[in-house]
Amino acid sequence: MTADLVSFEPCTGAELWRAPVGDADCEVATVRAGWAQWAARPLTYRIETMRRFANVARGKTDTFADLLARETGKPLWEARTEVEAVINKVEISVSSYSERTAQRQMEGAMGARTALRHKPHGVLGVLGPFNFPAHLPNGHIVPALIAGNGIVFKPSEKTPATGAFMVSLYHEAGVPDDVIRLLVGGPDEGRALAAHPDIDGLLFTGSARAGMALHRQFAETPQKILALELGGNNPIVVWDTPDIAAAATMVIQSSYMTAGQRCTAARRLIVRDGTEEPLVREIARIAERLIVGAPHDKPAPFLGPVIDNGSADHLQESFLDLILKGGRAIKHLERPDPDKPFLSPALIDVTDVANRVDEEMFGPILQLIRVPDFDAAIAEANATRYGLSASLIGGAPELYNRFWGSIRAGIVNWNRPTNGAPSNAPFGGVGLSGNHRPSAYYAADYCAYPVVSSETEQVRASIGVGLKDHVPK
Numbered sequence: 001m002t003a004d005l006v007s008f009e010p011c012t013g014a015e016l017w018r019a020p021v022g023d024a025d026c027e028v029a030t031v032r033a034g035w036a037q038w039a040a041r042p043l044t045y046r047i048e049t050m051r052r053f054a055n056v057a058r059g060k061t062d063t064f065a066d067l068l069a070r071e072t073g074k075p076l077w078e079a080r081t082e083v084e085a086v087i088n089k090v091e092i093s094v095s096s097y098s099e100r101t102a103q104r105q106m107e108g109a110m111g112a113r114t115a116l117r118h119k120p121h122g123v124l125g126v127l128g129p130f131n132f133p134a135h136l137p138n139g140h141i142v143p144a145l146i147a148g149n150g151i152v153f154k155p156s157e158k159t160p161a162t163g164a165f166m167v168s169l170y171h172e173a174g175v176p177d178d179v180i181r182l183l184v185g186g187p188d189e190g191r192a193l194a195a196h197p198d199i200d201g202l203l204f205t206g207s208a209r210a211g212m213a214l215h216r217q218f219a220e221t222p223q224k225i226l227a228l229e230l231g232g233n234n235p236i237v238v239w240d241t242p243d244i245a246a247a248a249t250m251v252i253q254s255s256y257m258t259a260g261q262r263c264t265a266a267r268r269l270i271v272r273d274g275t276e277e278p279l280v281r282e283i284a285r286i287a288e289r290l291i292v293g294a295p296h297d298k299p300a301p302f303l304g305p306v307i308d309n310g311s312a313d314h315l316q317e318s319f320l321d322l323i324l325k326g327g328r329a330i331k332h333l334e335r336p337d338p339d340k341p342f343l344s345p346a347l348i349d350v351t352d353v354a355n356r357v358d359e360e361m362f363g364p365i366l367q368l369i370r371v372p373d374f375d376a377a378i379a380e381a382n383a384t385r386y387g388l389s390a391s392l393i394g395g396a397p398e399l400y401n402r403f404w405g406s407i408r409a410g411i412v413n414w415n416r417p418t419n420g421a422p423s424n425a426p427f428g429g430v431g432l433s434g435n436h437r438p439s440a441y442y443a444a445d446y447c448a449y450p451v452v453s454s455e456t457e458q459v460r461a462s463i464g465v466g467l468k469d470h471v472p473k
Contacts, residue, residue: 034178035150232388241394
């Protein structure tokens, strides 16, 4: 008997969705048989199909957002912004494909020309995350379909209903059933898809630990594309700013939005020692006012729960570990109901914690670190194996130029939060945050490969040097 995968609502524990666990062999074989016909379609046909997908999704915004909010626990207003991002991704991807993979011709000698075109890879696996279960995998899938690839999509086992709904929208828009397939399952099915010999590449968004395992696995298959979009232990540096209220607000937005479950969320707040009190008081004051609640609550919450009780347990253990190592809790991580994964925003001073663990705490925990000067601030910001996002709040342009030039990250902001990166720009990091294949606007780069052709309409050839005068009979 085939087991079922069940999705539960984080806020209530109620069953939301269930379906039989799928088979990677079956889904890959289906797409392997069908993708070539999709690739043979004109580019304009594939683009118009994606535009129909955007229209179908737009027409079901309310249903889509409600399902997404219930399955992730995020506020309904935030779920709506995610659905909007899914819709907007289509036109962004059309522009990206045109710019990043445009056909070009260069004239050569004697009527020859050099042509640059791009081809799809073939069958691509997509593994999606739970925090943005629609927007992030869609950011891989739409450009991959425009390029002519076939897709086997395995959503996170924690948010399969959203993934299934999105695949149904692709099909309704006209993407053939044998061009994009849903693989229902957990880690075993994900591993089976990643290791399948008949995929031509894997597009992954998730944890650094899983990304490292995939990188090792794909080391022996250099013929396959691997794009890794991983997490971050992101710093936000507040320095010499007179507007404490605005700075505190940006810290709050960076740290606690989506219950801290963003790969670009600020994990470490770095400040000048001795000047931090006004900022810390304001952060704590605003954090105390933040509403933690269910998606449809009135008034609307700022943040919902973390994804499940296991994640909440791990975050509580991590926070307690910081305290036991010498951390000073400024605002405790509270869990009103031990049977539900609601957590209050937490702030802890870890300046005196020796050998701090370089870990992405995927939840509403912000660590405060006090440093003596700006050189130390930069050194502290770079004291991580990750390199996704970093932000400087305050300072003159000269200070920001110094910050930008010294910080090792793929996203470096000034007087803006660490999160909320635009989809019409590349998105990615260095270190453990990715493998130098940025997504978003640059996703077209890993969804097709360049083919260079030297071409002429007539057969012409000669050898002008290195020949004997004659050949003896």
